[in-house]
Amino acid sequence: MAVVLALLALVVAVAALVVALRHGVRRPAADEEGLPADAAGLRREVAALRAEAVGALRHLAVVRYDAFEEMGGRLSWSLALLDDSGDGVVLTSIRGRNEARTYAKSVVRWSSDQELSPEENEAVGHARMARS
Template sequence: MLALLTAGVALRRLRVLDRRLARTGGGAAEGAGTSGERLDAVETEVARLRDEVAGALRHVAVVRYDAFGDMGGRMSFSAAFLDDAGDGVVVSSIHARGESRTYGKAVVGGDSDVVLTPEERQALDAARSGRAD
């Protein structure tokens, strides 16, 4: 009688474990396949995100300066925004007493086809190297 009761309890526990296993992705062979598929999906997503991040304008540097001798406070600036390939833009804002002008110059492969000012070149070099001068 005790053996029959023990067998019944063991059978009930086995059914509970079997249901839990089914909810988590199946048996050992199925679970390994599912885990492998999940790992492949994660690796694909990581590769896609790496490509996306490489194209982001994440290398940034700003150089502030006085554009005119009679002005103080270093109100003018040049800022470089680049991706991992060195593509992006250099933006300069020249501040004078009566006005401010803003310029943008495209950068491809770490250089511009338009002549850069020394301050723009400094911002570009600082963004590419990752450190301010």
């Protein structure tokens, strides 16, 4: 009985192979590089996402410090927010005993036309090192 079932399975497999060969095996459509259409579509999407991410503020760094000797707790800070080209802004908040001041300085190609404090320069340097 087992031999009959094995022969029957073999006959069905051979028949399926003959039908597949007669009608041709269909392959997915390919692009000019020979990639299947779905892989080529994914490649285009990844390229578009990479192009879009270039302008994103992806390089971030915060430097905390004591701006005044009488103040402790490192409550002052400088925050660099930059894109892949080094363009963006440095935000600084200086905390004193009775007041806090906040500054924003533009950054182009990892430097600024305005003079940066040592802490702001440090924030830009750390952000530059955080390249992905």
